[in-house]
Amino acid sequence: MKAAHFKYVLAQSLEHCLELLSEHGDEARLLAGGQSLLPSLALRLSAPALLIDINRVQEISAQPQVTSSVVRLPALTRHADLITSPVVQAYLPLLHRAAPWIAHPGIRNRGTIGGSLALGDPASELPACAVAAGATLILQSKSGGSRRVPARSFYQGMFRNTCGADEMIVAVEFARIDGKQTGFKEVARRRGDYAMVGLAGQARRSGQRLTDVGLSFFAVGDYPVLEAEICQAIEAADTAAQAVTLALDVYEREMQPSADLWCSSQAKKYIGRSVLEDVIHDLFQ
Amino acid sequence: MTYFNDLGPGTGLNIELQLNGQPVRAQVSVRQNLGDFLRESQGFKGTHIGCEHGVCGACTVRVDGRAVRSCLSLAVQADAAQVFTIEGLSDDPVVRVLQDSFVRCHAMQCGFCTAGMVLTAAELLQARPEPSRAEVREYLSGNYCRCTGYESIVNAVMDAAQTLRKALSD
Numbered sequence: 001m002k003a004a005h006f007k008y009v010l011a012q013s014l015e016h017c018l019e020l021l022s023e024h025g026d027e028a029r030l031l032a033g034g035q036s037l038l039p040s041l042a043l044r045l046s047a048p049a050l051l052i053d054i055n056r057v058q059e060i061s062a063q064p065q066v067t068s069s070v071v072r073l074p075a076l077t078r079h080a081d082l083i084t085s086p087v088v089q090a091y092l093p094l095l096h097r098a099a100p101w102i103a104h105p106g107i108r109n110r111g112t113i114g115g116s117l118a119l120g121d122p123a124s125e126l127p128a129c130a131v132a133a134g135a136t137l138i139l140q141s142k143s144g145g146s147r148r149v150p151a152r153s154f155y156q157g158m159f160r161n162t163c164g165a166d167e168m169i170v171a172v173e174f175a176r177i178d179g180k181q182t183g184f185k186e187v188a189r190r191r192g193d194y195a196m197v198g199l200a201g202q203a204r205r206s207g208q209r210l211t212d213v214g215l216s217f218f219a220v221g222d223y224p225v226l227e228a229e230i231c232q233a234i235e236a237a238d239t240a241a242q243a244v245t246l247a248l249d250v251y252e253r254e255m256q257p258s259a260d261l262w263c264s265s266q267a268k269k270y271i272g273r274s275v276l277e278d279v280i281h282d283l284f285q
Numbered sequence: 286m287t288y289f290n291d292l293g294p295g296t297g298l299n300i301e302l303q304l305n306g307q308p309v310r311a312q313v314s315v316r317q318n319l320g321d322f323l324r325e326s327q328g329f330k331g332t333h334i335g336c337e338h339g340v341c342g343a344c345t346v347r348v349d350g351r352a353v354r355s356c357l358s359l360a361v362q363a364d365a366a367q368v369f370t371i372e373g374l375s376d377d378p379v380v381r382v383l384q385d386s387f388v389r390c391h392a393m394q395c396g397f398c399t400a401g402m403v404l405t406a407a408e409l410l411q412a413r414p415e416p417s418r419a420e421v422r423e424y425l426s427g428n429y430c431r432c433t434g435y436e437s438i439v440n441a442v443m444d445a446a447q448t449l450r451k452a453l454s455d
Binding site: 001002003004005006007008009010031034035038039041042043050051053055080103104105106107109110190191192 | 288298315316318336337338339342345351352353354356357358359361362405408409422423424426427428
């Protein structure tokens, strides 16, 4: 239960960090909150040659910044900050609602949004929230400078994404949501354990109907995807009850959850029905 | 460029921190976790190491005011930090009351999980002086008691909350 040998370096600034990444690329891992990386080192699931500690990098550890249209969360925003930040509470109700479901308090005190999005654990909450909300990731590297990648095209497979070996997530931007049309539901054996099934969603209200519906399941596949067909079904409905009928129709036809060690595909599909129904009711409230 | 590893003598990293209110300087191996450093190098054996991968919560300590798992933090990351183990918190008013309540409510059996339970519960009571039983259970969900004495532990936290509120209103 002890990590294999590695070299350690404390990044002093963003520039320093990008320099280190450009030099060491594949053999290095960034150490942010460490709440997934350090267990994987302890269990020797991974053994990188170099850890680059980014916890002192000022450029990625500011408070959330609000403009008239977006909220920008620096990569080192801790999960606990998503619960306590007044900005997140006011303008990013989905994140505020999802954050208490991330692991346990001691882990939320350290874990970071950049780390969680970069790892993209299929059972984790924040990647699904970012996909549901249509967030934009800001990546940076020494050679390529800064680029913006939609969360919906960032993930490419299980623990695979478009981030290059010399690149890092420096921030994530979410569109401000001034209404309260969010839905979030997670089923786990014990609060804080890995989800059996979870679903994040948000929408805008337009009269009777909902528009801009974004829904993304987690713990059902290799990585979070936008459930576009289900979203369209909900947008076509005038009432919550009708939306549930239309959405479940698509769900029954299309959804094929991947089993994990503890939960079969059939069980996940069964649980997912009620999760979807609850989230749709939340969105219509 | 300064890289550190622990493959040879004298290749550790020097850190300085405040530990239980006292300044500490030490040389640590970069792959040593904070919990092992606190126990083996500094002798604070009140921090119990259980699973070593973040699941059990027994190794919880307070770093810069927040409850964290000391097995999921490297000792080198404690440089310049303010760290408290259970040994340094007997004068903390919330911890003191929790310890009394744990004794009164028989909230420990083997005692292995107790320090982690107390430090996690202290963080909850500082933020929410009037928690429900469900909130206490939820907040402590990341701390295992393998004696399964959860009912008494929740009783103790509720008892401490009541004692603290009474002390405030007196």
